[in-house]
Amino acid sequence: LGTGSGVWAIQMGDEFPNSTVIGVDLAPVQPERVPPNVTFVCEDFTKVDDLDYSYILRKREDRIGEGEKRKFELIFMRCLIWGIRDWEAIIEQIAQGLEEGGMMVLIEPGEMPFSVFEGEGSVGEATLLWWRTLRECMAARGAHPDAPAHLAEMVERNPKLQLVLAKRLDCPIGDWAGEEDLKVAGRYLLRDCLLALETTKPLFLLFGYSEGWIQALHKNCRIEWAGIFEKESLDSQSNGCCQTEEGIVKT
Secondary structure, three states, rough: OOOOOOOHHHHHHHHOOOOOOEEEEEOOOOOOOOOOEEEEEEHHHHHHOOOOOOOOOOOOOOOOOOOOOOEEEEEEEOOOOOOOOHHHHHHHHHHHHEEEEEEEEEEEEOOOOOOOOOOOOOOOOOHHHHHHHHHHHHHOOOOOOHHHHHHHHHOOOOOOHHHEEHHHHHEEEOOOOOOOOOOHHHHHHHHHHHHHHHHHHHHHHHHOOOOHHHHHHHHHHHHHHHHHHHHHHHHHHOOOOEEEEEEEEOO
């Protein structure tokens, strides 16, 4: 759900060639050349009552009957905190769409980037200002920036879901971490942060922030993040992490 560029769905299709992978997103930005077991559908899943995906499966040019319904072994959703207004309703829809023994995986960013050095400053004033402004704007649009901290509780309240496992994962921003896997993850997260700057500009303009203020904020964020990316910044106060809340649930 919220497949974006479709990279994850394509990789899953390659790794599990005997499976059927369906990526759903509002924007039709996915590539046309994909594995034969991968399909992309342009839909707003938050406005669909029945997440067993009979409506999606009917759109696929295969032999699935008009009235046939099919449930899923795995439903995966990541970084949709800004687009969901009713999390408990979405969790209920996902629970209905899972077959018995199926699994739901939710991964969402935490509340705020933070310094890995307690008491030695923040990740950067511009970074925190940008993050707070984004949270305030999205809250004004009906999203719930604090939802990730409560996902486990919401899932546990659903009687259809069992075996709830919640994990907190800290991901570095940039490649300053010592372990190679964290370096790679940090590079990806830094790239995502840089891309996210431009995507937030229309939102900030909508809520009355001037273009000059936004440009200055984005410039200062890039300056802070450039320092984070350099290896010699290991001892810098600007080293930062982003917290994610990961939930794995089986029915």
